[in-house]
Amino acid sequence: MEEKDQRKYFRNLLLHFRPSTVPERTLRLSLTWGLGGMAVVLVFLLIATGLLLKFIYEPVPGSAYDSILYLQSRVPFGQLLRNLHRWSGNALILLTFLHFLRVFYTGAFDPARRFNWTIGLILFAAVVFSNFTGYLLPWDQIAYWAITISTSMLDYLPVVGVGIKRLILGGTEPGTATLMNFYAIHTAILPALLLFILPFHFWRIRKANGLVIPRSPSEDTGYPGPQVDAMPHLIVREVTTALILLAVILLISMFYNAPLADQANPGLSPNPTKAPWYFMGIQELLMHFHPVFSLLVLPSMLMVGLFALPYIDDPTETAGTWFRSRKGRKMALIAMGVSIIGTVAGVLLDEFQFGLNPSGPPDMITNGLWPFAIILAFCAGFYLLMKKLFSATGSEVIQAIFTLLATAFVVLTVIGIWFRGAGMQLMWAG
Ligand code: HEM
Structure with a gap:
């Protein structure tokens, strides 16, 4: 040829x-x-x-x-x-x-x-x-x-x-x-x-x-x-x-x-017992929230939100431009910073101050409705603040909220993987 x-x-x-x-x-x-x-x-x-x-x-x-x-x-x-x-x-x-x-x-x-x-x-x-x-x-x-x-x-x-x-x-x-x-x-x-x-x-x-x-x-x-x-x-x-x-x-x-420990022994659980790393965010969430919220309400809301996203946000005007605009990038960065500080502070406060994570059975009101309401109110407040401060478009604000939640999930995953040791206590476990 x-x-x-x-x-x-x-x-x-x-x-x-x-x-x-x-x-x-x-x-x-x-x-x-x-x-x-x-x-x-x-x-x-x-x-x-x-x-x-x-x-x-x-x-x-x-x-x-x-x-x-x-x-x-x-x-x-x-x-x-x-x-x-x-x-x-x-x-x-x-x-x-x-x-x-x-x-x-x-x-x-x-x-x-x-x-x-x-x-x-x-x-x-x-x-x-x-x-x-x-x-x-x-x-x-x-x-x-x-x-x-x-x-x-x-x-x-x-x-x-x-x-x-x-x-x-x-x-x-x-x-x-x-x-x-x-x-x-x-x-x-x-x-x-x-x-x-x-x-x-x-x-x-x-x-x-x-x-x-x-x-x-x-x-x-x-x-x-x-x-x-x-x-x-x-x-x-x-x-x-x-x-x-x-x-x-x-x-x-x-x-x-690739790691390989001893052969599986159903009678001897290691300490700590951790989920695979990509589920550590959920395991960490479970330590702070009532299971109904951490396993059902929050993941379902996230799923619905992700599938519905293209129908509630039409980014056609800015498609192809990273972060929609310069303003969008600034807002996303702020959201990321707020989320890192907020999530770390939330985990520390829950662990050492409020004890929302008692050793007894989780309570639907203290471990569920209250923190859930606080997070919803926080997101709503953040939404309004961003809209007001930056006169942002709907697309830019949705991006900021997404950044807030995605960063929180990454931070929880990092804490779960590297900062939970024996008894799932907070410590360096890298
Ligand atoms: C096994 C997982 C996946 C594979 C192998 C894959 C592969 C690809 C490839 C090769 C492209 C071409 C452009 C590029 O390289 O970015 C692409 C584009 C795209 N992917 Fe994926 N993808 C996967 C998962 C996902 C996920 C999780 C989403 C979002 C929910 C997604 C949404 C899209 C969209 C919307 C495009 C078109 C992007 C554009 O027009 O610029 N994909 N994907």
């Missing part, structure tokens, strides 16, 4: 996934930071390494742990394979979260991208549950007790909690049924779901005529600006980013081993 024909063939194949030309402005790294693309690379790396792990792993409590030991000590590159799978899984959660933040802060949920926002939220849930179901598989103390503590949070949920827990565990506590269920969900159902949904995600980007681009009048090139060939301009950037990411994951996997 002549070089020209070869190039044409290559282009036509790629055309199924990429337009042949793209606006030059969408190539700027600062528009997307390549986060979605990196997440895709990790999904494929996880599937590839996961398929290899399946040759060794045995999903039965009696042999799961031994099969991991065998993998690590006897199989050539077995430890590296496990490390790659573990660290890519963690990195995928992080990158998906960052991608979600970039989509939010560039207003890429305008009406043309509304549906893709919804698809993205489902992808996010699939990524988190893929990690969660994989967490149990090594069947060591960390895995066993992390799943026990995470699912035992459901006990607090009235009416449906115990039923949901039984459904997830296939019994009252993690056992053979749980491991087999998690294995099937982790290795078949969720990967299939991801592979099924991802093409829709990409198709919606093409339906929206590509990524968001700023319409700012200061851009002298007009909208959407000059086009360039996807090959080589876009593809070379994507391949370079993918290679750098793979190199970083490989390096991390060469130097840091």
Whole structure:
């Protein structure tokens, strides 16, 4: 084949996934930071390494742990394979979260991208549950007790909690049924779901005529600006980013081993018993709020808010511009500062002053309604203050409130991971 024909063939194949030309402005790294693309690379790396792990792993409590030991000590590159799978899984959660933040802060949920926002939220849930179901598989103390503590949070949920827990565990506590269920969900159902949904995600980007681009009048090139060939301009950037990411994951996997504690022992719980790190925000919340609020009311409100967001906020005018405007960025920064101080102060006050977290059973009024009302009033006050101080648009204020809540969640997660030691006391536990 002549070089020209070869190039044409290559282009036509790629055309199924990429337009042949793209606006030059969408190539700027600062528009997307390549986060979605990196997440895709990790999904494929996880599937590839996961398929290899399946040759060794045995999903039965009696042999799961031994099969991991065998993998690590006897199989050539077995430890590296496990490390790659573990660290890519963690990195995928992080990158998906960052991608979600970039989509939010560039207003890429305008009406043309509304549906893709919804698809993205489902992808996010699939990524988190893929990690969660994989967490149990090594069947060591960390895995066993992390799943026990995470699912035992459901006990607090009235009416449906115990039923949901039984459904997830296939019994009252993690056992053979749980491991087999998690294995099937982790290795078949969720990967299939991801592979099924991802093409829709990409198709919606093409339906929206590509990524968001700023319409700012200061851009002298007009909208959407000059086009360039996807090959080589876009593809070379994507391949370079993918290679750098793979190199970083490989390096991390060469130097840091995925944790493996002693074999699971249902009769001996470690102290402290912590949920997987991405659920530590919820575990921390549970230490301060009545379970009905921390497990039902707040997460449901958050879910509804996220799914409804594109219908209550139309960022079309500013789509593609980070933080909507300079003013929007300032407000988001203020919200972030207020949230860090407010959340840390709230945790400390609850822990040492008010004792809203007594050792006795949580009380619906003191641990639920009161703090909940205070938070709602705080958000409402913040909303009004921002609107008044900055004469901000609705979109900018929604962004500030989102920043307030997202930062609080990150701070709670950080406290849960690094500042809760034995007995879940506040201390440095890094
Ligand atoms: C497995 C998880 C995900 C993968 C692999 C993924 C992949 C991608 C890729 C490759 C892009 C192209 C641009 C870029 O790199 O940023 C993209 C765009 C997009 N994603 Fe995701 N995504 C995921 C999760 C999410 C989540 C959680 C959301 C939000 C809730 C989301 C919403 C969007 C939207 C709205 C776009 C279009 C952005 C634009 O037009 O600028 N995605 N995604």
